[in-house]
Amino acid sequence: MTGELRVDPIACRAHGMCAELLPEMIELDEWGYPIIAPGPVTSRLRADAAVAVAACPTLALRLRR
Incomplete structure (x- = not known):
């Protein structure tokens, strides 16, 4: 599964x-x-992307499926 x-x-x-x-x-x-x-x-970067989204202090980054 990929996301954007x-x-x-x-x-x-x-x-x-x-x-x-x-x-x-x-x-x-x-x-x-x-x-x-x-x-x-x-899929290789999915976990890293989820960490980056969670770390955003203003919740500006989103990962859409």
């Missing part, structure tokens, strides 16, 4: 934890806001 990462740009406050926890799919722009790689989250 989404970020709520209104809720995000550019803490950058998501990029530290999931660098394979998330990089930060020049202001520290996440840029999510297009495409599904592979």
Whole structure:
């Protein structure tokens, strides 16, 4: 099963934890806001993506199935 990462740009406050926890799919722009790689989250990265979602201090990161 795959999923897709989404970020709520209104809720995000550019803490950058998501990029530290999931660098394979998330990089930060020049202001520290996440840029999510297009495409599904592979089964290999699913657990790491779930950790990144849970660690977001503003609950801006979501993993949709």
